[in-house]
Amino acid sequence: MTHDAIASAVRTINKEQAGIVALTQALENGLGAPFRDAIERIALMRGRVIVTGVGKSGHVASKIAATLASTGTPAYFVHPVEANHGGLGMIARDDVIIALSWSGESQELGGIIEYSRRFQIPLLALTSGAQSSLANGADVLLTLPKSPEACPHGLAPTTSAIVQMAMGDALAVALLESRGFTAHDFRNFHPGGKLGASLTGIGDDMHTGDRIPLISTSSDMREAIVMISQKGFGCVGVVDQTGKLAGIVTDGDLRRHIHKDLLAMSVEEVMTVAPIPVTPDTLAASALNTINELSITALMVLEDEKPVGIVHLHDLLRIGVA
Numbered sequence: 001m002t003h004d005a006i007a008s009a010v011r012t013i014n015k016e017q018a019g020i021v022a023l024t025q026a027l028e029n030g031l032g033a034p035f036r037d038a039i040e041r042i043a044l045m046r047g048r049v050i051v052t053g054v055g056k057s058g059h060v061a062s063k064i065a066a067t068l069a070s071t072g073t074p075a076y077f078v079h080p081v082e083a084n085h086g087g088l089g090m091i092a093r094d095d096v097i098i099a100l101s102w103s104g105e106s107q108e109l110g111g112i113i114e115y116s117r118r119f120q121i122p123l124l125a126l127t128s129g130a131q132s133s134l135a136n137g138a139d140v141l142l143t144l145p146k147s148p149e150a151c152p153h154g155l156a157p158t159t160s161a162i163v164q165m166a167m168g169d170a171l172a173v174a175l176l177e178s179r180g181f182t183a184h185d186f187r188n189f190h191p192g193g194k195l196g197a198s199l200t201g202i203g204d205d206m207h208t209g210d211r212i213p214l215i216s217t218s219s220d221m222r223e224a225i226v227m228i229s230q231k232g233f234g235c236v237g238v239v240d241q242t243g244k245l246a247g248i249v250t251d252g253d254l255r256r257h258i259h260k261d262l263l264a265m266s267v268e269e270v271m272t273v274a275p276i277p278v279t280p281d282t283l284a285a286s287a288l289n290t291i292n293e294l295s296i297t298a299l300m301v302l303e304d305e306k307p308v309g310i311v312h313l314h315d316l317l318r319i320g321v322a
Helices: 005-027 032-044 056-070 107-118 159-178 183-189 193-198 221-231 251-256 284-294 313-318
Strands: 049-053 075-077 096-100 123-127 140-143 214-216 235-239 245-250 298-303 306-312
Touching: 005 159, 032 123, 032 140, 032 159, 049 056, 049 107, 056 075, 056 096, 056 159, 096 107, 096 159, 107 123, 123 159, 214 221, 221 235, 221 245, 221 251, 235 298, 235 306, 245 251, 245 298, 284 298, 284 313, 306 313
Parallel strands: 049 075, 049 096, 096 123, 123 140, 214 235
Antiparallel strands: 235 245, 298 306
């Protein structure tokens, strides 16, 4: 086989990367002002973002709409052909339209452009055609840099699609950051799958009440070992007279002191002081990272420094975080 597939792949990625670099440079120069204008218009709207495009631009537009919706900006995709056959009724005066067309001359967008002008609905254009029909009909023109397609014939939308998608992501993230959208907010729009599980607060899955293995600082190691065995979490929390967590005794602590007269020792001699604190609001993904980094199997969950729960590695596996 004379064709070098790896060399071809590298050329493709390099050309697409060059398109992203050109987009970055454009944003740092003349594209920055209309980008800010687009963000302000979307942030102030009372309706939804209507994202539209045809062909490959349509596929990218659909993805942009999904990204906006999942990050707190109400949005949906409207196919321009469907819009021309009654779908325009889905677009309201309080909405904002984002239209994608690399050339800016997609005839299918004509109906939406005219509709936006007739009812004074803000139209944001993502196009490389600065003098195109779409550009001339737009309230905000986001002119994308004309970078060579990765396709050797310069025909198949490759670099252009990547640049359009990157601009859509830039809009979505800028809007997300402008409204202080959090990971907990994101979970409201994405409760399913591994991602949804990772965004769950551990307070939803922690063990509480009598299930929490706890002993006092005045306890001896015999009591600690019994509690570790009874509760089955591989550890026991040690609380002071005010109920605050003073430390934790783990299976690892037992192994490290096994050569000593362990049963004659107090828990304060054996415990790990100031264990990593987590709260019920701590994301499951963050809790899993802590467990992996520390090579432990469970975390005490605290409120006002007092244990209110315990979460085990198996709990995180059960809800699908890992």
